[in-house]
Structure formats: C-alpha cells, structure tokens
Amino acid sequence: MVHLILTGATGLVGSGVLQQMLANDAVSRISILSRRPVKMAEGEAKAKVIIHKDFMTYDQTLLDELKDAQGCVWALGVSQNDVDKALVIPTPLIPCKKANCSCSQYFEITHEYPLAAAQAFAKLHPNSPFTFVFVSAEGATHNPGMFTAMFGRVKGQVEKSMFDFYKATPNFKLYTVRPAGVDWRDHPEIHPFMPSQPLWKKALMAPIDAVYKPMITPTKPMGRIYTELAMSKGEPLEGKDTQMEGRLLPNIAFRRMAGL
Secondary structure (H helix, E strand, O other): OEEEEEEOOOOHHHHHHHHHHHHOOOEEEEEEEEOOOOHHHOOOOOEEEEEOOOOOOOOHHHHHHOOOOOEEEEOOOOOHHHOOOOOOOOOOOOOOOOOOOHHHHHHHHHHHHHHHHHHHHOOOOOOOOEEEEEEOOOOOOOOOOOOOOHHHHHHHHHHHHHHHHHHHOOOEEEEEEOOOEEEOOOOHHHOOOOOOOOHHHHHHHHHHHHHOHHHEEEHHHHHHHHHHHHHOOOOOOOOOOOEOOOOEEOHHHHHHHHOO
16 A cells, blocks of 8 residues: 655646546555645545645655655646746746746746755655656757747756756656646546636647647546556666656657557
C-alpha cells in the first residue's frame, strides 16, 4: 500500500491524476498540498488536503506528516499568460531583479517551487527511494532560440535542474513528463471538478485529435500512468522515444505506454 503526494490537484492535469489515484486500490493514502480546498477530495477517506501556502518552505511538522510517502506527482503550475506581463521578458531568460516582473514570478513558480520540494522530499527517508514525477510540457527545450517562448525556456531549464539534482541525490528518483494538449473529454469523472476551459481550446481539441493525435494527452490514461510512475521504484524508462537516460517521457512515449 502506497502513500503519495500530489500538488496542483485543482488544475486540469492534477484533477486527472487525483481521480486515478483515488481509483487505484494500491494507493492507500494521498497527501494533497494545496493553497485552497480540493472538492474532489471531499469525503474521500484516503485523501487529505493539507493547506500549504508557501511552496518554497516545508516545516518539520509537515515533513513528519509526509515521512512515509513513497512518491509525488508535481502538477502545480501556472500559464505564462497568467502572470504579470507589465515588463519585458529578458532573453535568454534569467531570474529578473525587477520587482513584480512576470519572468520572476513565472520562474519562481515553475523552477524554484519543484526544486524546493525535491530537496525536502528527498530527505523524508534518505535510505530508500523517493520517486518524483515532475509535470513539464511539450514545447520545453534545453536549447532555446531567439524566438522560444518563455514557458519553453523555463520548463527546459527546470528539467535540467531537476535532472542535475537527481544525479547528485542517490535516493531521489525522477521522471519528467511532457503532456501536450490535455484532453478531458472522455474523462467524465473529473468534469465537475476541473477548471473551466477556454472556448478556443474546446473548439480546437477535436480537430487536433482527428489530424495529429501525438499532440493529444487524454487525462484518464495520463492520470493512471503518472500515478503508476510515482508508485514505482524509479527505474529508468525504456524506449527510443524516451530521453535524459530514461528519465524524460515526451508525449509520444506516454501515448505508447498508454497503448494509444
């Protein structure tokens, strides 16, 4: 029986993961770190929502509560469009020193938060594996160009930072996953709980699915596979479509694993 940690449970990816964690009989306990209540978890005996306001710090009381957790799915994130864009984004991207700059906000949430969590969770039981599933995104790149979007730069940078931490930390096992067009249509269990999706996304989902399926990530198999990865001992993934020594799962590799 497995105790897992989940972040981002009120988002679209997190909703898909949480529903599959709840449905998995081998998951005995789910600790959900969230800034606000999580409706899907209400009334679920094995799920506990821990209101956590500062994702840069983890006090001893919280770590004691998480001490027997085997793994984590880190689905917390924010769109680059949802941060303050009053100031120009520097290129290449580095943390900006200007107060309230959107690049600083996005960098902190996307890069600093998961690294802080990785460093804290790796110490929960340093003599046994802890498996961390980091949700990145298709479009992330380790070799950005002049016109690479901010999210691609930052997510590529955090992928490398997380991989460096994994290489330096023997008990810390890492999987980075890159969902693409996250598709909720065939996952009715999450519809009452997931965030409202923009009209343009609803309009484009079916045509993209019909024309180019490799860019679609259905939430039900996504949640199942991310949960199973977090439950695992963190062995490298096999397949020519994986990257970073079997630690990076692009969407095409996820679809293969899901039988899609």
